[in-house]
Amino acid sequence: MKLHDCWKQIGTWGDKSCPQLAEAVHCRNCPTYSAAAAQLLDREVDATYLAQSALEIRTVRQTVARDTDSAVVFRIGAEWLALPSHLVHEVGVLRPIHSLPHRRSATVLGIANVRGALLICISLHALLGIDKAPVVTSASRTLVHERLLVVGHEGERLVLPVDEVFGVHRFHAEQLGETPATVAKSTATYTRATLPWRDKTVGLLDEQLLFYSINKSLS
Amino acid sequence: MLFILFQLGQDRYALDASNLVEILPLAQVKALPHAPVGIAGIIDYHGVTLPVIDLSDLALGHPSVARISTRILIAEIATGRRFALIAERANRLLQRDATDFVEPEVTVEAAPYLGPITRDDSGIVQWITPQKLFSNAVCDALYQQAREAA
Numbered sequence: 001m002k003l004h005d006c007w008k009q010i011g012t013w014g015d016k017s018c019p020q021l022a023e024a025v026h027c028r029n030c031p032t033y034s035a036a037a038a039q040l041l042d043r044e045v046d047a048t049y050l051a052q053s054a055l056e057i058r059t060v061r062q063t064v065a066r067d068t069d070s071a072v073v074f075r076i077g078a079e080w081l082a083l084p085s086h087l088v089h090e091v092g093v094l095r096p097i098h099s100l101p102h103r104r105s106a107t108v109l110g111i112a113n114v115r116g117a118l119l120i121c122i123s124l125h126a127l128l129g130i131d132k133a134p135v136v137t138s139a140s141r142t143l144v145h146e147r148l149l150v151v152g153h154e155g156e157r158l159v160l161p162v163d164e165v166f167g168v169h170r171f172h173a174e175q176l177g178e179t180p181a182t183v184a185k186s187t188a189t190y191t192r193a194t195l196p197w198r199d200k201t202v203g204l205l206d207e208q209l210l211f212y213s214i215n216k217s218l219s
Numbered sequence: 220m221l222f223i224l225f226q227l228g229q230d231r232y233a234l235d236a237s238n239l240v241e242i243l244p245l246a247q248v249k250a251l252p253h254a255p256v257g258i259a260g261i262i263d264y265h266g267v268t269l270p271v272i273d274l275s276d277l278a279l280g281h282p283s284v285a286r287i288s289t290r291i292l293i294a295e296i297a298t299g300r301r302f303a304l305i306a307e308r309a310n311r312l313l314q315r316d317a318t319d320f321v322e323p324e325v326t327v328e329a330a331p332y333l334g335p336i337t338r339d340d341s342g343i344v345q346w347i348t349p350q351k352l353f354s355n356a357v358c359d360a361l362y363q364q365a366r367e368a369a
Contacts, residue, residue: 041288041310045245050285054246057291058263 001043003036067170071195073202074149075164077130079187080202082169082195083149087207089157090114091165092148097121107217112159114150121148121159122214128187132163153211169197176204222313223292224344225306227278231344233313233337238349240293240301242309245285255357256280262303264293270361271303272352278330283307294349300362304349313344320346 007027010018024030071082072091092114099110106126111118125132149160176193190210191203222233223242248260248271257277261268271291275283283289283305290309295301320335323345327333334346353361 038288038308038310041286042308043287045285045287047247050245050247053244054248054262057243057246057265060266 001039003039005036007033007036065172065174067172069173070168070170071202071204072149073166073169073197074147074162075166076124076128076162077132079128079130080166080197080200081124081128081187081191082197082202082204083151084204084207085168087151087153088149089152090150092150092159094146094148094161097159097161105217107214109161112148114148114157114159117157119150119157119159120218121161122217124160124162127210127213127217128190130187153207156211158214166197169195169202171195177201179203220315220317222315222344222346223309224311224313225274225290225292225309227275227307231342232274232347233315233344234292234294234304234306234347234349236312238294238296240295243291243293243303244287245283245289245291245305248305257352258361259305262291264301264303267301268366269293269301269303271305273305274347275305275307277352296350300358302349302361313339 006014006018007030008014010016011021011030011033012027020030020032021027027033070085072085072088073080073082075081095112095114097110097112100108103110107123109121109123112121124130144164147162147165149162149165151158151160176195179188179191179194187203190205190213192206193204195202195204221236223236223239224231224233226232246262248262250260251258254260257272257274259271259273259276259282262271273282275281284307286307288308288310290306292304292306292309293301294304315337320337323333323336332348332351334348336343336345338344
């Protein structure tokens with residue numbers, strides 16, 4: 001097929017002497033250029049082309065599971081847990097927690113100053129019944145930082161001190177596993193599902209139940 | 220509304236893009252012997268067998284020429300009821316409102332799928348309704364055949 005490639009001679013890619021350039025500015029706006037494209041599309045096809053496209057149309061589409069959900073993974077005592085990312089507003093460094101007078105509850109630790117706002121600190125250790133016993137640190141992981149998780153639920157903000165924060169872990173809903181029914185620990189009660197993370201299994205906390213219990217301990 | 224333009228012979232026709240699922244390059248079609256006029260055969264569309272209608276064959280009596288610009292349009296006329304259309308020079312789009320189309324003075328009884336017309340710089344464009352390409356009886360028979368062949 002022979003195309004008259006005027007765009008390469010007098011057009012945008014040539015010496016730009018084409019009188020129509022004054023109006024079209026660029027060859028891609030010119031009807032001659034699009035007519036040449038249509039001419040290319042009018043080429044006849046052979047049997048190989050037909051067979052190739054039939055093969056592409058025939059191929060059954062595979063759906064790919066993408067990591068659509070995310071959770072913040074953190075550690076309480078020896079347990080690795082996770083909370084859906086949308087609940088976690090920020091991860092802060094440890095601040096002094098001021099205890100509240102006439103409060104005997106082990107769950108409510110007191111209040112902390114987070115950027116000028118006084119937020120209530122809740123002990124997940126006490127709520128979930130996990131010992132604060134420090135885990136034996138191996139030689140490769142000597143530096144462990146305790147953090148404050150600032151979480152928000154239905155317009156209310158709370159601070160949860162945790163022993164360590166890994167960060168955000170992305171996953172697909174299909175990766176979630178059932179909580180083993182045999183585990184009698186109270187952690188299992190608050191766990192909505194289990195999530196594989198590295199070589200461990202992380203419990204994804206049930207935010208509805210968790211915040212319900214927190215609110216109950218506050219009243 | 221967005222329309223896909225194609226040609227039957229030298230004339231231009233339009234299909235409502237909301238009727239279409241996908242536009243594919245022309246592919247090999249398995250022929251169905253003794254099929255009614257306009258039925259080019261069947262194709263395997265990602266594991267589903269669809270009847271293929273050659274619009275040129277249906278309207279003008281000669282099959283579409285195998286060109287790059289000749290494409291397969293997957294149309295959906297009702298939920299789950301899809302078929303493939305072979306259309307020549309299906310490589311342009313047209314943006315028009317439904318009110319821009321007017322009923323033609325002349326209607327052809329043998330071709331109920333020919334709808335209202337509109338104009339642009341290059342001439343007249345006629346709206347094709349894929350639902351009316353075949354009567355319901357032929358449509359049912361087609362799907363029966365496509366299922367059996369699969």
